[in-house]
Amino acid sequence: MSKPTLYIVKIGGNVIDNPDKLRAFLSDFAQIKALKILVHGGGKIATEVASKLGVTTQMIDGRRITDQAMLDVVTMVYGGLVNKKIVAQLQSWGCNAIGLTGADAGLIQAVKRPVKTIDYGFVGDVTAVSNAGFQLFLENGLVPIVAPLTFENTNGTMLNTNADTMASAIAVALTSFFSVNLAYCFEKKGVLANPDDDNSVIATLTPENYDTFKANGVINKGMIPKLDNAFDALKSGVLEVTICHADELRTALENGQVGTRVVNGSVVLGR
Amino acid sequence: MSKPTLYIVKIGGNVIDNPDKLRAFLSDFAQIKALKILVHGGGKIATEVASKLGVTTQMIDGRRITDQAMLDVVTMVYGGLVNKKIVAQLQSWGCNAIGLTGADAGLIQAVKRPVKTIDYGFVGDVTAVSNAGFQLFLENGLVPIVAPLTFENTNGTMLNTNADTMASAIAVALTSFFSVNLAYCFEKKGVLANPDDDNSVIATLTPENYDTFKANGVINKGMIPKLDNAFDALKSGVLEVTICHADELRTALENGQVGTRVVNGSVVLGR
Numbered sequence: 001m002s003k004p005t006l007y008i009v010k011i012g013g014n015v016i017d018n019p020d021k022l023r024a025f026l027s028d029f030a031q032i033k034a035l036k037i038l039v040h041g042g043g044k045i046a047t048e049v050a051s052k053l054g055v056t057t058q059m060i061d062g063r064r065i066t067d068q069a070m071l072d073v074v075t076m077v078y079g080g081l082v083n084k085k086i087v088a089q090l091q092s093w094g095c096n097a098i099g100l101t102g103a104d105a106g107l108i109q110a111v112k113r114p115v116k117t118i119d120y121g122f123v124g125d126v127t128a129v130s131n132a133g134f135q136l137f138l139e140n141g142l143v144p145i146v147a148p149l150t151f152e153n154t155n156g157t158m159l160n161t162n163a164d165t166m167a168s169a170i171a172v173a174l175t176s177f178f179s180v181n182l183a184y185c186f187e188k189k190g191v192l193a194n195p196d197d198d199n200s201v202i203a204t205l206t207p208e209n210y211d212t213f214k215a216n217g218v219i220n221k222g223m224i225p226k227l228d229n230a231f232d233a234l235k236s237g238v239l240e241v242t243i244c245h246a247d248e249l250r251t252a253l254e255n256g257q258v259g260t261r262v263v264n265g266s267v268v269l270g271r
Numbered sequence: 272m273s274k275p276t277l278y279i280v281k282i283g284g285n286v287i288d289n290p291d292k293l294r295a296f297l298s299d300f301a302q303i304k305a306l307k308i309l310v311h312g313g314g315k316i317a318t319e320v321a322s323k324l325g326v327t328t329q330m331i332d333g334r335r336i337t338d339q340a341m342l343d344v345v346t347m348v349y350g351g352l353v354n355k356k357i358v359a360q361l362q363s364w365g366c367n368a369i370g371l372t373g374a375d376a377g378l379i380q381a382v383k384r385p386v387k388t389i390d391y392g393f394v395g396d397v398t399a400v401s402n403a404g405f406q407l408f409l410e411n412g413l414v415p416i417v418a419p420l421t422f423e424n425t426n427g428t429m430l431n432t433n434a435d436t437m438a439s440a441i442a443v444a445l446t447s448f449f450s451v452n453l454a455y456c457f458e459k460k461g462v463l464a465n466p467d468d469d470n471s472v473i474a475t476l477t478p479e480n481y482d483t484f485k486a487n488g489v490i491n492k493g494m495i496p497k498l499d500n501a502f503d504a505l506k507s508g509v510l511e512v513t514i515c516h517a518d519e520l521r522t523a524l525e526n527g528q529v530g531t532r533v534v535n536g537s538v539v540l541g542r
Binding site for chain 1: 320323324325343346347348349350351352354355356358359360361362363364367368369370371372374375376377407411413420422423424425426427428429
């Protein structure tokens with residue numbers, strides 16, 4: 001196994017919304033020695049900006065409906081404000097960050113999600129990740145900071161895209177060249193067995209106990225797409241997926257004693 | 272002269288504000304065969320967005336005063352909305368654009384302008400351009416699309432920065448490795464001898480006739496910083512500076528029969 005190790009870290013919206021927490025998280029991220037990519041969510045600021053601009057926010061099942069006006073807002077807020085603040089902060093600590101959307105260097109192409117029962121508007125389903133683009137940056141000491149935006153190559157439209165899915169898609173694409181570790185960081189200590197008990201972290205999730213937790217309702221709606229992404233990533237060659245608190249990123253990556261480790265059955269035996 | 276030719280093109284705000292004109296301009300830009308960089312201005316949309324967000328726009332001598340709230344607005348609008356729309360459009364035409372601010376890859380460092388008589392707020396004066404960063408992109412087929420934003424490395428703050436100055440600073444920095452042609456594109460056919468006559472384009476500006484035009488008031492306030500930048504760039508090794516209408520970019524670059532050519536005296540003799 002001579003592939004270099006690559007960490008792909010996704011940081012969720014709740015941390016983005018809190019400048020102090022974000023700063024602490026970024027400080028930890030900056031200290032990761034291995035190759036790394038950060039994918040960030042949007043946070044509530046897009047909703048606030050939209051509201052002030054008179055653009056109505058419509059959510060269905062936790063997913064934002066993105067009309068043209070909302071697409072402009074998320075392009076501004078995710079691709080501009082949030083992304084560049086992160087980049088400038090990391091740069092000041094000597095981490096050679098480069099802010100990117102899926103459009104930049106044609107990194108992540110998508111198609112506008114087909115309308116079935118719900119028209120999500122300008123929301124992208126990822127179709128292609130440019131390995132060459134990410135490799136160029138990583139091999140030249142740059143740290144990609146990826147905003148949750150993709151683009152449709154046929155017409156040059158930006159598309160609002162789920163950051164968890166983007167992190168997973170990038171991770172899978174880069175398994176050909178790197179030993180990829182994927183970490184989802186958010187405001188909980190991991191996947192909880194009891195939503196009311198922050199310390200009830202499920203240490204290891206396998207396909208088997210995941211099915212049980214879903215069947216008995218312990219793992220809830222919002223967590224399911226994240227975990228489905230995680231298991232898909234593992235099936236496609238990602239080495240390890242960790243779900244942990246933003247405060248515990250480095251401990252989770254370094255010794256695996258905190259957070260939830262998502263593993264395929266076979267990998268469990270080897271641990 | 273074995274240095275490869277590099278075109279650095281600056282497109283002004285008035286074109287940014289008009290989607291049809293911008294699209295036509297970008298189509299021309301995409302067709303330039305040589306290595307190229309686009310630096311874009313901001314346009315009026317930042318003022319509109321600011322106004323809707325309740326952020327007051329203060330201008331002194333055509334320069335925006337940038338407080339913290341306005342810095343957020345320009346970071347959103349220039350670095351997000353305007354930049355990513357340009358990138359996605361160019362990508363759809365097969366031009367491998369990458370959107371960048373000065374913070375990304377540490378490309379363009381600046382310092383917050385010292386307060387003399389006027390406090391411009393979070394406005395940057397360029398201090399350093401990373402040749403290595405631009406070279407990496409250009410040598411790998413990427414086309415940098417640069418938003419008018421720099422950053423201060425000591426504290427990780429974004430800074431609002433004049434796009435003309437940025438274009439000139441990038442041009443000068445890259446003369447060590449490229450034969451650099453700099454073009455300022457805007458809504459006029461060039462530098463006008465008579466502001467009321469759009470066809471009174473001054474074909475060639477030399478340091479000598481520039482002094483005369485300034486002395487007799489033909490060249491006015493807004494044009495002076497642009498032309499000072501142009502002459503500075505020539506003194507620092509930039510091969511040629513053209514000031515032309517956005518509609519005439521390719522004609523201006525290809526045969527030099529339109530727009531204003533800014534030259535050092537010695538270069539005039541050689542033409």
